[in-house]
Amino acid sequence: MARSMHVRRPATLASLAAELGVSRTTVSNAYNRPDQLSPELRRRVLDTARRLGYPGPDPVARSLRTRKAGAVGLLLTENLSYAFRDPAAIGFLEGLALACEDAGTGLLLVPANPEREDVASVHRAGVDGFVVYSVPDDDPHLAAVLERPVPTVVCDQPDLGTVDRVGIDDRGAMYELAKHLIGLGHRRVGVVCMRLARDRNDGFVTPDRQHAAHFHVQRNRLSGLAEAFSEAGVDWSQVPVVERFDHNMASGASGAAQVLDKDPQITALICTSDVLALGAMTEAARRGLRVPHDITVTGFDGIRAGEEAGLTTVRQPVLEKGRAAGKLLLDANERTRPRSVNLATELIIGKTSGPPRGGAEERWFGP
Amino acid sequence: MARSMHVRRPATLASLAAELGVSRTTVSNAYNRPDQLSPELRRRVLDTARRLGYPGPDPVARSLRTRKAGAVGLLLTENLSYAFRDPAAIGFLEGLALACEDAGTGLLLVPANPEREDVASVHRAGVDGFVVYSVPDDDPHLAAVLERPVPTVVCDQPDLGTVDRVGIDDRGAMYELAKHLIGLGHRRVGVVCMRLARDRNDGFVTPDRQHAAHFHVQRNRLSGLAEAFSEAGVDWSQVPVVERFDHNMASGASGAAQVLDKDPQITALICTSDVLALGAMTEAARRGLRVPHDITVTGFDGIRAGEEAGLTTVRQPVLEKGRAAGKLLLDANERTRPRSVNLATELIIGKTSGPPRGGAEERWFGP
């Protein structure tokens, strides 16, 4: 009776060994190396464990001893829950989860609130490696990860030269998309892009801010556009580029509105993501602009909803990207690090791009 | 020169303390309790750490000592990546991630492949608690979780009485939906449901299998239907119920086909999820059946795509469910455990349900 009044101190491997009158090695073997002891003894150990309420070797203590956590950490730029809102991020997560599953490894989502500079969560993460997905290049969490003595793979980030990297050719892909628009005859265009840095700037973007953008992906997509249009004789510094901090359709819509208010003459609205482009389409519709007859709208990513809308975009293999990141991290071959993987993208000509209004006629009368 | 040939053994807190000629406590304090030592000393510690390449206290060793992992584990029934395919699961994950974020806690996705009986991943997980989401009640991973001496919250599972639980009234909600259909005049109906147990059974379901279903959610939804239709004088044992192992639209379509082939006279196709219902709609369309004129189709969950399709369904607060699960787990108040939370659902009458074909006419001429 009195016994049950005590807070029963949970049994440990040592206490179990003592109870059984065997060594700790034997108990450990009963769990980890069944072939190292007789079946009867093993039974006896396991039975006694059950009787004493011993839940098996403590995973943390085991990790300390074996120097293996059995998990990889994932660092995202956004509030953790953002990952479950953005279709491209979900695809990436799925691919990464697939790779982890194959390896029997856990996937730890590290809470890295971009608002706070608190990197303790990175220090606290008991993981065998990190995947860093699309964070600004000056993010303190990224710096904290790089200081941890575990392998790291960065994704949609600049090549650091010191850790593995997987990504796509954002610049080249956007350049190609721009060439398509230029071929159609577009010269007067506007751009809606995602956040370029950690500070909120919902408005027009100066050329300086474009160049200095801390998000690798956005910087390169813009630079691909600038290059293509500059080559076509367009003064890029005069092109309205609008930035939005939050990544959702509402941002796409309001961004499009801001661009169109500034220059109602533009013939194409180039968005740096499908989600923004979908939002831009709703704004176009709201203004009675037919796509692509009155205005061309393009995206980037190749998400399902964009496909259904017939969006002209660049499709990137988000799931493969996640899987590749996981594979890279879990492939322990240190000798070949650091590695850099570029995945292929595909320009999708949908039904949201066409010649500028009047553009076709110009051709009829052209040289 | 010779030095650099050695594998540099990474610095530890102890070696750093030795180098500095201070105690380990002081070094520890430099990281964990800045107020416990002079700023100058702290600087010296941190500088030396940087010089020696000491990455800060090892998280695993710290966890062992503090008995806190700083993470919660999530156990899902499906391949890990499944969670990123199912809209309802994504919503749950988002809510859970939100709760974790608020608490500064990591979220560890535990790889629990339902094919393998390997529960080692559960044993290996260094977490302060588990959330178990919609696994069969006889899943060995669940059993393994329950043996771990950490708090647990089960979600969309039977109330075990020993651990916290969050869920909805699946039975009552489906009963209400059935009443709606009965009120419209439906008596001859068919059902497409998700998997009922761990074994694959893509086909008709016996009443026995319905009762014995190992997935709490499915069992209760079916039982709500059975109850309502039995009350309306329908012999439930004669109602075609088709099960699908994989949860996607294709399953909904093929399940609907199987039901319709068996009894082309049914006036309503009741699906136990929106995803299945969306698939069933495509099959109806393929057969030239207009919804709801020729056939009524209903779902369950209230996902976005269903809403857009105007689906008649039961909306459940998936995000809130995840958040509630996280809150329950992270609220350390042991005194009030175990707790059970039921979230409210809402019957959504969409445009996919209507009176049975001829049902209206019957009424005109009826008594």
Next chain:
DNA sequence: TTGAAAGCGCTAACAC
């Protein structure tokens, strides 16, 4: 097949 010894790297009382 089993056991003894030696830590893995750290934190938390408590004393100085």
Next chain:
DNA sequence: GTGTTAGCGCTTTCAA
């Protein structure tokens, strides 16, 4: 403000 002591619970040579 700083140090001493005592483990957290486990695995793993190595020897018996």
